[in-house]
Amino acid sequence: MTRTLVVAETALRELVRRRSVLVILLLLPLAFYLSRRGDHLGQSIRFVCLGVGWALSTAALFAGSAARGIEPRLRLSGYRSLHLVLGRLLALWTVGVGLSVPYFVLILVDQRDVRYGAIALIMALMVAVAAPFGLLLSAVLPRELEGTLVLLTVVGLQMVMDPADTASRALPFWFSREIGTYAIDHTDGGYLTRGLTQGIAFAVVLTLLVVAASAVRLRQRRHLRFVGA
Amino acid sequence: MNHNAWLAALTGELRRHGVGPDLTGHVVAEAATHLTESGEHPLRVFGPPDAYARAVADSLGGPDRRPPHRRPGPVRLAAQGITKRYRGRTVLDRVDLTVRAGEIAAVVGANGSGKSTFLRICAGLVSPDAGTVRVHGALGYCPQDGGTAEFLDADEHFALVGGGRGLTRDTARRAGRAGAAALDWSPPAGTQARHLSGGTRQKLNLVLARLGEPEVLLLDEPYQGFDRGTYLDFWHEVWRWRDAGKAIVVVTHLLNQLDRVDLVLDLTTPRERAA
Amino acid sequence: MDQERRAQWLRGVLDLCVLGLVSRGESYGYELSQALRAHGMGTVQGGTLYPVLLRLQRSGLLTAHWREGATGPARKYYRISPAGSAALRAAATDWTAFAASVGAILSEEPKR
Known part of the structure; x- marks a missing residue:
């Protein structure tokens, strides 16, 4: 536990020091929000949630790539891959909460007649899904540019694809559209249930995949045996 | 550079040149004695610390490499x-x-x-x-x-x-x-x-x-x-x-x-x- | 005498001079530098002298020990060892022969 916390604290410090990146990430959801603020209030909520997801998964992507160099050394100095990946996730989740709270407050102040609780739920799920999603991309794609392009594609598709289309359920942020409909258009609870199920499933599966990818990459190789000193 | 600063620098340089701690003690003490008795400036008598340390190390035929009794361990x-x-x-x-x-x-x-x-x-x-x-x-x-x-x-x-x-x-x-x-x-x-x-x-x-x-x-x-x-x-x-x-x-x-x-x-x- | 030439010559024989001086009785660095000057060898700085002493000690021609003086600081006294005496005798013979050869060349009258 201590080891996970040490990794989490260090990862948080690293994230916070990338000031310019942080500022861009913080402003990105705002741009999304304002883009539809004038004509379609409800749409601006959907967009700001996607913006939070995009910002956090981008941050996770960069954090994951930056850690590649030092992780083998940390593994050798006594960390398990689980310590490393959970520590980093904790740090990203913390940043994600910090990122979404101001936007939730903005919606509270700026919007009327929506289900605030459901919006809070979207944001919580967004943070839970976006962090492992970005880390997973960094584990699979060695270069940041490729990961960024994939993220761009996913978020773009998420915006343009009809949520009713079955194929769009394969996108990681689909739940935000579904629960969004429930929160904004006051539809029946089916939307909430479907969204919640998909969101939780993605959060769990992505987290497990990140843990597995890290365990494979930082595995103890079979040719090397440590004998007690 | 006063005597003490020069002697301290010499100590460090001898260490850097691989001269063992015992011998370093002797060389520094001997230099200190000489400076006290002659009353001259260390840079004039011995030159810069690193050059003198190198001369000492050279006169030993290279650095003091290995301790005399070493058994390899497990x-x-x-x-x-x-x-x-x-x-x-x-x-x-x-x-x-x-x-x-x-x-x-x-x-x-x-x-x-x-x-x-x-x-x-x-x-x-x-x-x-x-x-x-x-x-x-x-x-x-x-x-x-x-x-x-x-x-x-x-x-x-x-x-x-x-x-x-x-x-x-x-x-x-x-x-x-x-x-x-x-x-x-x-x-x-x-x-x-x-x-x-x-x-x-x-x-x-x-x-x-x-x-x-x-x-x-x-x-x-x-x-x-x-x-x-x-x-x-x-x-x-x-x-x-x-x-x-x-x-x-x-x-x-x-x-x-x-x-x-x-x-x-x-x-x-x-x-x-x-x- | 030309300073530079003397320094050049001295470089080849300084260890023998030091050995010779110590063979007359145990001595320490500062005293040896004074003795070298008194013998007309000019100023031999500590930076040159002590490494020579160290080399002679390392090769077993000199032995050394520290002693508290009646006045002044503790000094490192050098004494010649039996091996040092033997080396000095051999070197003295060689030097005499060498110096004689050089002398013979330098003092020869030019042929007319």
Whole structure:
């Protein structure tokens, strides 16, 4: 536990020091929000949630790539891959909460007649899904540019694809559209249930995949045996 | 420079030139006596401290290399039959290396002869096509570059790597700063690794490998970017670690260091040697 | 005498001069530097003298020990060893022969 916390604290410090990146990430959801603020209030909520997801998964992507160099050394100095990946996730989740709270407050102040609780739920799920999603991309794609392009594609598709289309359920942020409909258009609870199920499933599966990818990459190789000193 | 400052500088330079602590004491005391009796300025009588230290070291026929009674300890690292191929080319062909506690092994060879690959296999970062590595105790690894985090300062590195070894933040920081001091470096608080020079970053890298006193140290040309003084400090430290019973493997291309080590593993293939 | 030439010559024989001086009785660095000057060898600085002493000690021609003086600081006294005496005798013979050869060349009258 201590080891996970040490990794989490260090990862948080690293994230916070990338000031310019942080500022861009913080402003990105705002741009999304304002883009539809004038004509379609409800749409601006959907967009700001996607913006939070995009910002956090981008941050996770960069954090994951930056850690590649030092992780083998940390593994050798006594960390398990689980310590490393959970520590980093904790740090990203913390940043994600910090990122979404101001936007939730903005919606509270700026919007009327929506289900605030459901919006809070979207944001919580967004943070839970976006962090492992970005880390997973960094584990699979060695270069940041490729990961960024994939993220761009996913978020773009998420915006343009009809949520009713079955194929769009394969996108990681689909739940935000579904629960969004429930929160904004006051539809029946089916939307909430479907969204919640998909969101939780993605959060769990992505987290497990990140843990597995890290365990494979930082595995103890079979040719090397440590004998007690 | 007054007498005391000159004598202090001489002490440091003698150490850097590999003169043992006992002899250093004698040389410094004798110089102090001479200065007291003659009343002359040290720079006039002895010249600059580093030049005089070099003259003393030369008169000994080189640095005081190994303590007189050393028995090699138990085996710490045993690599057997290590074979590695890259794109159909055999880089390492059934390489064996056994290093005991209190021994330094140098891995030498031409560029591309697989020195770093061999070390990475020993560290378990790369899998070989055949062969095994047994390590008794903990492993410290200093990569050729990388191995540090751009946005963290030295103390945070110490805390992070030390945390893996089970050290508290304070213990890790103290151990890290002591290791840095031995390389004539006192890490400025708050300076992130990305703002350090290449040589200084390598010092950090080396100190990190040593945190928590692992029994086996794998060093991949860790002295790149070091100035001459730090380079001497580095070897002095390596000898000290050896005398403390560590098993050390150093990748090097500098053949003039080979007389200071216990084992040499030459990865140059016979074919290359003939060419 | 030309300073530079003297320094050049001295470089080859300084260890023998030091050995010779110590063979007359134990001595220490500062005293030896004074004695060298008194013998017309000019100023031999500590930076040159002590490494020579160290080399002679290392090769077993001199022995050394520290002793508290009645006045002044503790000094490192050097004494010649039996091996040092033997080496000095051999070197003295060689030097005499060498100096005689040089002398013969330098003092020869030019042929008319």
